Amino acid sequence: MRVINEIMKSKRFDDLLDKMNTCTIFLLVICSSFLLACLHAESSYLELNSYQWLHNPLKSLFESKSMKHNEIEFNLIDDNDQIEKNAVVFDAGSTGTRIHVFKFRIENDCKHDPTCDSSKRRKKVTLISEHFKSITPGLSSYAEEPEQAAESIRQLLKFANKLVDPETRKNTSLNIIATAGLRLLPDEQSTAILDEIEKLLRTMKKPYKLTDDSIRILDGNSEGIFSWVTINFLLKKLTSPKKSVAVLDLGGGSTQVTFAPILEDTFRQSPEHFLIKRKILDIDEHLYTHSYLGFGLMATRKQLLVNSINKEKQYLSHTNVNLTHPCFPTGQTTSWTYQYVTYSITGVDGDCYKYVNNHFRRRNTVKQSPELKLREIYAISYYYDRMHDVGRINANLGSVLVYDYYLAARQVCGSHFDTERKSSTRRFRGQKRLEKEIVYDVKSSDAFLCLDLTYITNLLNTGFGLQWRKRLNLGKKIDNIEMSWALGSALSSV
Numbered sequence: 001m002r003v004i005n006e007i008m009k010s011k012r013f014d015d016l017l018d019k020m021n022t023c024t025i026f027l028l029v030i031c032s033s034f035l036l037a038c039l040h041a042e043s044s045y046l047e048l049n050s051y052q053w054l055h056n057p058l059k060s061l062f063e064s065k066s067m068k069h070n071e072i073e074f075n076l077i078d079d080n081d082q083i084e085k086n087a088v089v090f091d092a093g094s095t096g097t098r099i100h101v102f103k104f105r106i107e108n109d110c111k112h113d114p115t116c117d118s119s120k121r122r123k124k125v126t127l128i129s130e131h132f133k134s135i136t137p138g139l140s141s142y143a144e145e146p147e148q149a150a151e152s153i154r155q156l157l158k159f160a161n162k163l164v165d166p167e168t169r170k171n172t173s174l175n176i177i178a179t180a181g182l183r184l185l186p187d188e189q190s191t192a193i194l195d196e197i198e199k200l201l202r203t204m205k206k207p208y209k210l211t212d213d214s215i216r217i218l219d220g221n222s223e224g225i226f227s228w229v230t231i232n233f234l235l236k237k238l239t240s241p242k243k244s245v246a247v248l249d250l251g252g253g254s255t256q257v258t259f260a261p262i263l264e265d266t267f268r269q270s271p272e273h274f275l276i277k278r279k280i281l282d283i284d285e286h287l288y289t290h291s292y293l294g295f296g297l298m299a300t301r302k303q304l305l306v307n308s309i310n311k312e313k314q315y316l317s318h319t320n321v322n323l324t325h326p327c328f329p330t331g332q333t334t335s336w337t338y339q340y341v342t343y344s345i346t347g348v349d350g351d352c353y354k355y356v357n358n359h360f361r362r363r364n365t366v367k368q369s370p371e372l373k374l375r376e377i378y379a380i381s382y383y384y385d386r387m388h389d390v391g392r393i394n395a396n397l398g399s400v401l402v403y404d405y406y407l408a409a410r411q412v413c414g415s416h417f418d419t420e421r422k423s424s425t426r427r428f429r430g431q432k433r434l435e436k437e438i439v440y441d442v443k444s445s446d447a448f449l450c451l452d453l454t455y456i457t458n459l460l461n462t463g464f465g466l467q468w469r470k471r472l473n474l475g476k477k478i479d480n481i482e483m484s485w486a487l488g489s490a491l492s493s494v
Contacts, residue, residue: 087490088174094181094252096136099156100486103128140181150196166206173493174208180253220291224256226488234478246375250382252298258289266371326350327451334447353418360458368465384474391441396477403468409453
């Protein structure tokens with residue numbers, strides 16, 4: 001006991017106690033910080049659900065304790081135990097018109113449960129099949145010939161007629177929905193095209209079910225929302241915002257970004273018109289969505305060409321325009337016709353990346369969302385097509401890094417690309433290995449491939465602020481179903 005008392009009174013023992021106290025305080029600080037972080041996260045999530053000023057339609061529609069693949073549930077409309085319904089959707093884009101013929105099975109989920117409360121019965125929708133066909137050019141190409149625009153879809157109607165029995169057409173919704181191609185035309189031209197199409201449909205012997213808005217121009221936000229519904233439906237991720245994925249869609253005339261936000265800061269910091277209020281199948285869902293008109297691939301091509309018109313001061317009213325541009329092979333001339341103007345482009349020495357980057361920074365109105373950078377992202381349409389063109393994606397689904405677009409552009413453009421290497425000053429782990437090891441198997445001889453890849457690189461990195469190492473899931477089909485907004489639109493009409 002005496003020995004113990006001496007030890008306890010010694011300076012060494014006091015030092016030991018001081019160290020133990022310091023460690024204890026340090027551990028308490030760490031544990032307290034962790035606890036506060038957890039409480040903050042929980043409170044943020046709870047506060048997120050308290051934003052009653054937002055009213056978005058998809059959430060309750062798709063809520064279900066268990067969902068099989070390609071199934072959704074929403075309020076029961078009739079008493080039939082099981083029926084099959086078709087829906088026909090024309091996607092009239094800027095570069096072509098595509099038809100989707102869907103078949104759904106609609107079931108009463110109470111039919112096997114006699115104790116089920118009839119007032120709470122729900123309807124389960126299963127996608128049975130999709131048939132798809134496309135034609136070119138798009139309806140906007142007939143701006144001066146609206147009758148020809150209507151005639152161009154006749155062959156697609158014949159395709160639908162083979163799949164939908166004449167006797168069921170009167171109960172089959174048909175929607176011809178135009179996107180950015182017609183949105184970019186003057187109102188009188190787009191209206192004339194839609195009027196001619198309606199005349200064609202109204203004169204059919206066995207007409208489809210048409211409503212007042214069956215033939216219309218789809219606003220950009222709806223396009224983004226329907227794409228989001230389609231992809232999350234096919235991925236079985238519509239039951240919770242936390243599980244859902246963000247969707248980036250790059251079309252010819254516009255580009256969309258859509259996701260279901262779960263962070264409080266997204267609601268507080270986003271522009272008010274990015275947080276939408278929409279009803280789809282009577283479902284409520286908060287969505288962040290925006291469509292950037294004029295930021296589609298074809299519309300951007302035009303902008304990048306117009307900016308480089310040579311010193312002869314040619315005007316777009318001319319049907320033929322000659323110009324030089326650094327995003328094309330030196331000395332080679334490429335011809336491209338868009339919106340009745342034919343551009344003859346001769347490649348010259350220069351830096352394509354610098355040219356596109358400067359243009360993008362001058363006109364950039366793309367808003368960056370910190371939450372988008374954290375979410376799982378699916379990118380469709382031209383995002384997928386251009387990676388397929390360089391052999392990076394060879395299947396209906398795959399994944400790439402944002403940096404893949406940079407590397408692919410550098411390989412295709414050659415000495416015309418990022419000569420100052422300003423874009424890659426922020427290194428990340430594995431970047432040097434990627435630069436050394438990845439060689440793309442370019443499958444396309446399209447002279448615009450250098451320009452297109454360079455623009456997408458800038459859109460993702462400079463525009464949306466995605467880091468070079470951010471992974472994107474690229475897709476064309478899931479389980480052989482097209483990843484387009486058309487399915488999301490069809491689900492709202494069955």
